[in-house]
Amino acid sequence: MVTAPCEILPGDLKILVDAPGMGNVICNGTTLAAYPHVASIVPGSMINLEAVPEPGYQFDGWSFDNHIFPDLESLFLAFEITQEDEVTAHFSEITEFQVVIMTEPESFGTVDLDNENIGSFWEGILSSEESYALRAVPSGPFYEFVGWQSTNGATFALSADMVNVTLNISQVDTIIAQFIELPNYEIIVRAEPQGAGRVMLDWVTLPHLPWTGRVLAMDHTDFKALPHNEWKFSHWTAQYHSPSPNPELEEMWMEIGGSDEIVAHFVPREYHFYMPNSFSPNEDGINDIFRPVGNEWNPLSFKMQIFNRQGEKIFETTDPQKGWDGSEAAQTHYAEVQVYVYKVEVKNAINGESEVMSGHVTVLR
Numbered sequence: 001m002v003t004a005p006c007e008i009l010p011g012d013l014k015i016l017v018d019a020p021g022m023g024n025v026i027c028n029g030t031t032l033a034a035y036p037h038v039a040s041i042v043p044g045s046m047i048n049l050e051a052v053p054e055p056g057y058q059f060d061g062w063s064f065d066n067h068i069f070p071d072l073e074s075l076f077l078a079f080e081i082t083q084e085d086e087v088t089a090h091f092s093e094i095t096e097f098q099v100v101i102m103t104e105p106e107s108f109g110t111v112d113l114d115n116e117n118i119g120s121f122w123e124g125i126l127s128s129e130e131s132y133a134l135r136a137v138p139s140g141p142f143y144e145f146v147g148w149q150s151t152n153g154a155t156f157a158l159s160a161d162m163v164n165v166t167l168n169i170s171q172v173d174t175i176i177a178q179f180i181e182l183p184n185y186e187i188i189v190r191a192e193p194q195g196a197g198r199v200m201l202d203w204v205t206l207p208h209l210p211w212t213g214r215v216l217a218m219d220h221t222d223f224k225a226l227p228h229n230e231w232k233f234s235h236w237t238a239q240y241h242s243p244s245p246n247p248e249l250e251e252m253w254m255e256i257g258g259s260d261e262i263v264a265h266f267v268p269r270e271y272h273f274y275m276p277n278s279f280s281p282n283e284d285g286i287n288d289i290f291r292p293v294g295n296e297w298n299p300l301s302f303k304m305q306i307f308n309r310q311g312e313k314i315f316e317t318t319d320p321q322k323g324w325d326g327s328e329a330a331q332t333h334y335a336e337v338q339v340y341v342y343k344v345e346v347k348n349a350i351n352g353e354s355e356v357m358s359g360h361v362t363v364l365r
Contacts, residue, residue, distance in 0.1 A: 063090065096127050197231055235248045291322070
């Protein structure tokens with residue numbers, strides 16, 4: 001008996017793409033024209049497959065019915081076919097793209113991406129299926145945001161010239177936040193004499209004097225003098241600008257048009273307290289009230305008492321503006337023309353020390 005050799009019969013290899021139009025397959029060097037493609041393959045033959053995505057799509061992997069491979073995500077696949085099979089190349093639309101977000105010039109500002117500051121340069125992956133919140137953040141008061149720019153067709157809602165926008169991308173892109181520098185000038189602020197007080201600039205107390213810094217050009221720049229306890233403000237001076245509305249006011253403003261030196265001048269506070277030795281309460285409008293004169297004393301810590309010759313208290317007040325009009329305590333009649341004794345309690349407004357003084361005052365008519 002003669003035994004005939006076994007014949008290896010060809011089998012079918014069916015090749016598909018998912019989804020049609022998103023990519024193609026090259027099989028043994030030939031780009032397939034239509035899908036599904038059915039090839040007659042002899043078992044034991046070598047098969048070389050290559051997945052080729054169309055623009056805007058990406059390859060996701062292979063799937064087989066009867067063959068097993070350790071890596072199904074490679075674009076290239078070479079294997080020995082052992083039986084009939086059906087293979088599918090899977091594609092999908094690209095939705096994630098490499099995106100750069102940057103500022104221009106770099107030092108003029110930063111960017112917030114979804115409420116997180118990412119600095120002046122960021123590179124990462126963003127999705128075309130999501131929207132992103134962008135916010136331009138100037139580096140300081142001398143920089144101003146002017147607009148957003150995309151190098152590859154991204155959109156900014158509501159408008160590209162707004163500080164806060166919603167970003168939508170469609171492909172690899174570079175997003176630029178554009179800033180400009182506003183005109184500004186250097187100024188020096190100091191106190192004269194040094195150590196006599198401090199200065200507020202735009203309602204912020206300067207950390208030290210002399211102080212050197214920059215302010216916006218032709219802006220309404222506010223200054224306020226803050227004297228230390230034993231000093232009082234006198235006036236402002238500047239080399240090239242005029243304090244407004246008045247150089248003798250503690251609070252003033254300037255429109256800075258160039259570099260300058262602004263000086264707050266202070267003078268020592270001096271305590272004076274004096275009680276007149278006579279007055280004439282005759283309602284002629286001249287010296288009708290007996291009250292203190294002076295400066296740098298605390299009117300809220302004041303008491304004055306008047307006594308007659310018999311030592312009887314006939315008047316008392318804590319109001320230095322009211323004073324004594326010559327009336328007795330019951331205000332039923334006026335004091336006689338004679339000498340009276342006063343006792344005054346007053347507090348020094350500079351050092352806080354209290355003082356009690358007494359003396360004589362003559363009532364004249």
